[in-house]
Amino acid sequence: MINQAVILAAGLSEEFGRPVGFLKIPEGTIIERILNLLEENGIKDILVIAGYESEYYEALAKERGFKIIKNPKYKWTGTMSSLAYAKDFVKEDFILIESDIVFEERALWEIIDSAFKNCMVVTTESGSGDEAFVDIREEKIFKMSKDKHQLNKIDGEMIGICKISHEVYGKMLEEFKLNKNPYLNYEYVLMDVSKDNPVGYVKVDDLIWGEIDHKEHYDNMVNYVFPKLKIKEKEVKEAILKGYIIEALNVKDEDIKDLKKLGGLTNRNYKFTMNGENYVLRAPGTGSNEIVNRKDEKYNSEQIAKSDIDSHIIYFNEYSGVKIAKFIENAETFTGESAKKEENMVLSANILKKLHTSGAKFKNTFDTFDKIEEYEALLKKVGGEFFEDYQDIKKKVFAFKELLEDLDSELVACHNDALAENFVKGADRLYLIDWEYSGMNDAMWDLAAYSLECKFSKLDEELFLNIYFNGEPEEKYKKRILIYKICQDIFWSIWSAIKEAQGDDMGSYTIDRYNRGKKNLEVFYSL
The missing domain is CATH 3.90.550.10 (Spore Coat Polysaccharide Biosynthesis Protein SpsA; Chain A)
Known part of the structure; x- marks a missing residue:
């Protein structure tokens, strides 16, 4: 890669x-x-x-x-x-x-x-x-x-x-x-x-x-070369994408209409029409198959399909990562701000609860502490620097490992990437999409992630948790959520430090997440 x-x-x-x-x-x-x-x-x-x-x-x-x-x-x-x-x-x-x-x-x-x-x-x-x-x-x-x-x-x-x-x-x-x-x-x-x-x-x-x-080259580029280049690029891309669809669904080229790019962070997503129905083609981004285990994703997606949580997947290639699903009509993708509306909190809390209580058994386990170790190793590999007090902070974070067991932590099917953007409201219901990081984990990880990524205030989080738990959550759940907030901030600050070591300008993101994690550590140990 x-x-x-x-x-x-x-x-x-x-x-x-x-x-x-x-x-x-x-x-x-x-x-x-x-x-x-x-x-x-x-x-x-x-x-x-x-x-x-x-x-x-x-x-x-x-x-x-x-x-x-x-x-x-x-x-x-x-x-x-x-x-x-x-x-x-x-x-x-x-x-x-x-x-x-x-x-x-x-x-x-x-x-x-x-x-x-x-x-x-x-x-x-x-x-x-x-x-x-x-x-x-x-x-x-x-x-x-x-x-x-x-x-x-x-x-x-x-x-x-x-x-x-x-x-x-x-x-x-x-x-x-x-x-x-x-x-x-x-x-x-x-x-x-x-x-x-x-x-x-x-x-x-x-x-x-x-x-x-020189100028003659430039004029030739603008007037002759570039127009031909764009036509050729469009033809090549369309041929490749249609090739995925033809191979996957055994259809003819002329059956595929209105192929348009939608977007996506890790992958390239395209909408197309076939026989009057709209679909989404996911063409994995370069290198994404080295980050994501597509076999696990496919298996987990198949388990989720039984629970009516995601849109209907009609094709999934576990080797290439190509996926075709039904298009969600009249879709509204949540943002951190829209996620704070009570009506949307009800939808997101209920779909997460539906996932966590579905009884689905995912193929893999998402272990918080293994992930921190994995990213720490990557930071060392690229020559990045740890925070001065990192080892002391890490020791306190890893002390949570045994404490989580005492707080009745248990493994259930989890999304593990609960960004607002992965919650899509359709005409009929809410959909939870993109299962690339899914795995067995503590349900409180998803709740912690959703609260952090949507920037919930204390009152926002209180309302959201009351909806999820149908009332005031027990103290053990609150403690587990706080623990996972700390773990996620430490984890993502290391990820950000890796990006900085590789030359990216992450602004204050790295230190902001690290400091928030440290602050919540103090809050936890003051309880």
């Missing part, structure tokens, strides 16, 4: 008076398109190496949350110098993209899915006049040059998108220590170390793309 990307954007572009990445295209700017494509494909830890007019990137970084690294010598150095400035921030294998190219999304799909740990996207020669030609032998890149006279044969050109392993990046940095030519570009250093670390390729012969070095 690829989580990190480096965008090379330091180059001088005085002809435009701004970085090439900030040139306008019909759907925004070039850099915004690159960022959107990366994020839509599960890559959120993004490093941008800036130089010329770097204030453009600084402003955008505040809005989008990526990491800025400056190359102060951008006027006198090549791309390898820029890439070397990322050495303290690259923690794993990554995608490398040059900021002056516009390309079809499938170029990114191909390189992310490639079995090669080190590879580049190659396509048919463009005739741009600045091609980096490649000679391919034995399924590897044998040689590369911008001078076609240096190659025995030409198999295409690289377009400026590579996948580089953390190991090979380290070897590139070692090679660069010997540098006496500051104008050296990264692709030649990659080839220098390829003798012991072969560089593969993914070739997309009919790829629509373009590089922008």
